[in-house]
Amino acid sequence: MADDVTTRDVAASPATSPARGAAGRTSRVRPAAPARGGRRGVNSQLRKRLEIVFFVAPALALFGLFVIVPIATAVQMSLFRWKGIGPLVDFVGLRNYVSVLTNDVFTGAVVHNLVIVGLSILIQLPLGLAIALLLNRRMWGQSALRTIIFVPYVLAEVVAGVIWLQLLQPQYGVIDGILDAVGLGSPEQGWLGDPDLALWTLMVVLTWKYLGLAVILFLAGLQGVPEELYEAAQLDGATWWQVQRKITIPLLGPTLRTWGFLSMIGSLQLFDMVWILTRGGPANATTTMATFLINEGTERSNFGIAGAASVVLFVVALFMAVLYQQLILRRDTRPETGRN
Amino acid sequence: MSASTMNDLSLAPTTRNRRPGSLRPTNVIVYGIALVVVALTLGPVIYGVLGGFRTNAQLAETPAGLPDPWVLDNYVGVLTNPTFWQYTWNSVGVSLITTAVVVVFGVMAAYPLARYEFKGREGLFMVFVVGLLFPATVAIVPLFILITQNLQLGNTWIGVALPQAAFALPMTVVILRPFLMALPKELEEAAMIDGASRIGFFWRILIPLSGPGMVTVGVLAFVASWNAYLLPLLLLQGDMKTLPLGVADFSSEHASDTAGVFAFTSLAMIPALVFFLAMQKRIVNGLQGAVKG
Numbered sequence: 125m126a127d128d129v130t131t132r133d134v135a136a137s138p139a140t141s142p143a144r145g146a147a148g149r150t151s152r153v154r155p156a157a158p159a160r161g162g163r164r165g166v167n168s169q170l171r172k173r174l175e176i177v178f179f180v181a182p183a184l185a186l187f188g189l190f191v192i193v194p195i196a197t198a199v200q201m202s203l204f205r206w207k208g209i210g211p212l213v214d215f216v217g218l219r220n221y222v223s224v225l226t227n228d229v230f231t232g233a234v235v236h237n238l239v240i241v242g243l244s245i246l247i248q249l250p251l252g253l254a255i256a257l258l259l260n261r262r263m264w265g266q267s268a269l270r271t272i273i274f275v276p277y278v279l280a281e282v283v284a285g286v287i288w289l290q291l292l293q294p295q296y297g298v299i300d301g302i303l304d305a306v307g308l309g310s311p312e313q314g315w316l317g318d319p320d321l322a323l324w325t326l327m328v329v330l331t332w333k334y335l336g337l338a339v340i341l342f343l344a345g346l347q348g349v350p351e352e353l354y355e356a357a358q359l360d361g362a363t364w365w366q367v368q369r370k371i372t373i374p375l376l377g378p379t380l381r382t383w384g385f386l387s388m389i390g391s392l393q394l395f396d397m398v399w400i401l402t403r404g405g406p407a408n409a410t411t412t413m414a415t416f417l418i419n420e421g422t423e424r425s426n427f428g429i430a431g432a433a434s435v436v437l438f439v440v441a442l443f444m445a446v447l448y449q450q451l452i453l454r455r456d457t458r459p460e461t462g463r464n
Numbered sequence: 465m466s467a468s469t470m471n472d473l474s475l476a477p478t479t480r481n482r483r484p485g486s487l488r489p490t491n492v493i494v495y496g497i498a499l500v501v502v503a504l505t506l507g508p509v510i511y512g513v514l515g516g517f518r519t520n521a522q523l524a525e526t527p528a529g530l531p532d533p534w535v536l537d538n539y540v541g542v543l544t545n546p547t548f549w550q551y552t553w554n555s556v557g558v559s560l561i562t563t564a565v566v567v568v569f570g571v572m573a574a575y576p577l578a579r580y581e582f583k584g585r586e587g588l589f590m591v592f593v594v595g596l597l598f599p600a601t602v603a604i605v606p607l608f609i610l611i612t613q614n615l616q617l618g619n620t621w622i623g624v625a626l627p628q629a630a631f632a633l634p635m636t637v638v639i640l641r642p643f644l645m646a647l648p649k650e651l652e653e654a655a656m657i658d659g660a661s662r663i664g665f666f667w668r669i670l671i672p673l674s675g676p677g678m679v680t681v682g683v684l685a686f687v688a689s690w691n692a693y694l695l696p697l698l699l700l701q702g703d704m705k706t707l708p709l710g711v712a713d714f715s716s717e718h719a720s721d722t723a724g725v726f727a728f729t730s731l732a733m734i735p736a737l738v739f740f741l742a743m744q745k746r747i748v749n750g751l752q753g754a755v756k757g
Contacts, residue, residue, distance in 0.1 A: 175662055176576045180588065183573035183633055186565070190630035191595060194603035194610055201606060208609070255501060258494050265498075271744060272502050275509065278740040278747070280691035282708040283733045286715045287512045290722055298511060301527030336505070340748055393599035396693045400712060414601040421605035422698060434602045445597055 195438070201431030208425045220432035230433060233404075233411040234440065236323060240412070241391040241444075243327050244334070245384055251331075252338030253380075257368055259339070260346045270340065277336040285400030288329045292316055316402050319409035326401060326410050333397065334390070338383055345379030346372065381452050388448060392441045413437040509733075516727030523722050538727035548731070550703055551710035554621065555690055555735075558706055561625035562632065562689040567682045569629070570636030571644075571674065575666055577637065578644035579652065589641065595634035600627070600695060608698045619704050624696055628689050636681040643677035644670065676746075683743045690736055707732045 202221065205214040224230050259269060276284060291299050294314030303310045311318045315325040349372055357367045373380075395414035398404060404411035404419065413433060421430030515523060516538045517531040542548050576582070577589050600607070607627055617623030647670065655665045671678075693708045700706060705713070714728045740747060 172580065172582070172662070176580055176582060179572045179576045179666075183569040183637070184591075186569055186626065186630045187592075187595065187633055190607065190610075190627040191598055191603065194606035195598060197606035197610070198603055255497075258497055261494070263491070263494065263498075269498055269502065271741070272505055274744070274748070275737070275740075276505060278687065278736055279509075279733055280693065280708045280711075280736065282691070282693050282711050283729055283736075284508075286711050286725065286729050287508050289715065290515070290725060291508055291511065293722070296524050296527060296722070298527040305528065332504070332508070344748070389597065389599075393601050395601055399693075414599075417601070418604065418694070422608070427605060427609075430605045434605065438598070438602045441597055441599070441602075 195434075198431045198434040201427050202435050203431075204428050206427045208427050216428065220428045221436070224429060224432045224436060229408050229411055230413070230416050230436075232408055233413045233416045234436075236410060237392050237394065237412050237440075239323065240327065240330070240394060241388050244330065244387050244391050247327070247331050248335055248338045248387065249380065249384070252335055252342055252383075253373070253376075255335075255339050256342035256346060257372065260343060270343065273339050274336040276333050277340075279333075281333065281396035282400055284333050285329070285397050288332075289316075289401060292325065313406070317406055319407045322402055322406060322409045326398065329401065330394075330397060334387070338387070341379055341383050342376065345376045348379075349375045384452065385445070385448055388444060389441065392437070392444065413440070512726045513730045515723060516730045518723055520721060520723050535723075538723045539731065541724065542728050542731050548710065548728070551705055551707045552735070554700070554704055555706040555708075557621045558624050558628070558696070559686050559689040561621055562628045563682050563686045565625065565629035566632045566636050566685040567678050570633055570640055570681055571671070571678055573633070574637050574640035574644050575670060578641045579670075580662075589637070592634045592637040595631075596638065598631070598634075600631045604694060604698065607695070611699060618699055619701055621704075624692075624699050624706075625689070628692060628695060629685070632685045632688060636685065639681050639684075640674070640677050644674060647673055679743075680746045683739075683746045687736065687739070687747065690739075707735075 200212070203215060203217060204212045205216045205220070206212055255273070259266065263269075291297050292315045294300060294310070294312070294317065297314075299315070300310040311321055316322050353371050353375075354367060357371055362370070393414060394412050395418065398410055398412050398415050399418070402410045404415040414437065417430045417433035417437065420426040420433060514531055517534045517536070518529075519535050519537075522529065522532065522535075573592075577585060611623045611627065612618035615623070617626075651669060651673075652665055655669055660668065691708060692706075693712070696706045696709055697712075700709060711729050711732045715725045718724050
């Protein structure tokens with residue numbers, strides 16, 4: 125990859141050469157020399173190129189070895205039947221993909237991921253926005269409040285998951301205890317043990333874990349709204365709700381859209397929390413694409429199947445990212461591309 | 465009538481801006497909601513910490529009760545457990561290596577992407593932007609094979625730290641590039657006139673000035689590495705495990721010892737929380753920077 129970029133640069137060098145290198149020292153040594161664009165220019169171009177390679181190479185090498193190569197390997201693996209021993213010889217074409225895409229557990233996992241993407245945005249957007257709007261005023265303990273709201277996000281998913289696992293324990297857990305005390309029943313197999321409830325319980329825990337991120341980002345966006353706008357609107361007799369609806373929320377647009385993107389990508393990649401809380405169970409009720417492929421790859425050594433699932437996960441993520449970009453983020457980037 | 469309107473106009477800004485704590489009905493509602501949010505947010509965490517001070521008998525009898533009497537055994541048990549310290553030590557090692565690699569490689573890569581003009585620059589930058597879309601999960605099985613078999617780095621700190629750094633690079637470059645771009649061009653021109661090379665400019669001017677940006681990406685990389693689960697889960701065994709693995713193991717091996725699990729988990733989250741409180745501004749700034757692009 126590095127080679128590719130450098131060769132393209134070399135080929136294109138005359139176009140960019142008058143940029144910077146010649147302006148400083150070189151020009152002082154030989155002022156107004158007609159040959160300036162000649163050998164010296166090439167030398168400084170070469171030097172510049174070497175500098176670029178020197179600076180970028182370590183990052184690109186690391187990125188290539190640990191990101192690009194494994195992803196390419198996943199694609200390759202997906203075309204073979206392979207149990208992890210010996211060379212890749214048993215070429216099966218697209219059969220792993222057929223087997224993954226016709227596997228009810230996997231299609232169920234895709235549905236779970238999409239449900240989590242949708243519900244995360246539907247729950248956290250209004251809730252986060254409401255909390256951010258309410259807290260966006262000078263009030264006592266404001267900075268402490270912001271810190272507290274952010275705490276769950278900073279905890280490791282494993283730590284948060286293990287705590288919730290204890291809270292949700294059937295019968296002995298505090299949540300069932302409280303429900304008992306107020307006279308409400310709780311599911312016999314527990315909140316995470318009942319296939320009909322497990323996904324919803326997972327959503328509650330995910331909301332708890334990630335709402336803070338939304339609130340903090342929205343609050344930051346709110347600080348970017350100029351105070352004069354509020355004052356002007358108030359002078360015009362607008363109510364608090366009108367101000368929020370007509371001024372604040374539209375101006376918050378870019379922040380909301382970018383948060384939505386982050387939230388979507390995170391939901392599609394979800395693994396840690398599910399693995400700790402349910403391992404994808406009960407009866408595959410909470411399996412996600414990530415838990416499916418880890419299960420196939422590391423527990424059952426079906427590397428071909430895991431590879432195919434990885435590729436599908438990536439394609440789904442890419443597809444949704446492009447879709448999001450086209451439908452939603454485009455409004456933000458358009459003026460910028462105009463400037464460039 | 466007119467007098468009272470005048471009054472309103474002149475008083476309104478004062479009450480709004482200068483006396484935030486006044487107990488108007490709307491304020492009461494706001495504080496009420498804030499309290500509920502705080503309770504729901506901190507409730508599980510506080511319950512876990514307090515649960516560590518109770519016995520399993522207390523927990524089973526009154527799940528929603530307070531420690532009575534307070535018991536230190538659970539916490540003492542964890543703190544005198546050499547495995548806990550071993551895991552903590554591993555977490556520190558892996559996170560520090562990850563952070564160092566990410567910051568050094570990241571700022572190096574961001575420099576030409578921000579301040580050199582060359583064809584293919586945007587294309588190169590796009591490589592990192594697209595990298596944001598690659599979850600480690602997608603590559604995890606080949607990564608596991610690459611590290612354990614091809615590189616023979618299974619069960620080592622560096623075997624976990626290097627891929628973690630690689631996956632943290634895109635975010636780092638994306639955050640650092642605008643940061644480096646924002647440093648005024650005059651600085652660079654002045655340095656060049658004074659005879660500094662671009663590399664000299666990088667070392668003597670850019671690095672010192674971009675300290676805050678590097679701290680931000682460093683903190684983000686550290687927290688992500690400290691909390692990471694999947695990669696360590698596949699790569700580390702036995703004495704090499706990190707704290708999140710320790711927490712998960714402890715909770716499944718001592719499933720019936722709820723109080724012990726609470727104590728272990730509470731102690732495991734202290735480093736992340738302390739670090740967060742110390743670096744809060746940086747973390748929040750970094751995330752906001754990422755969102756604003």
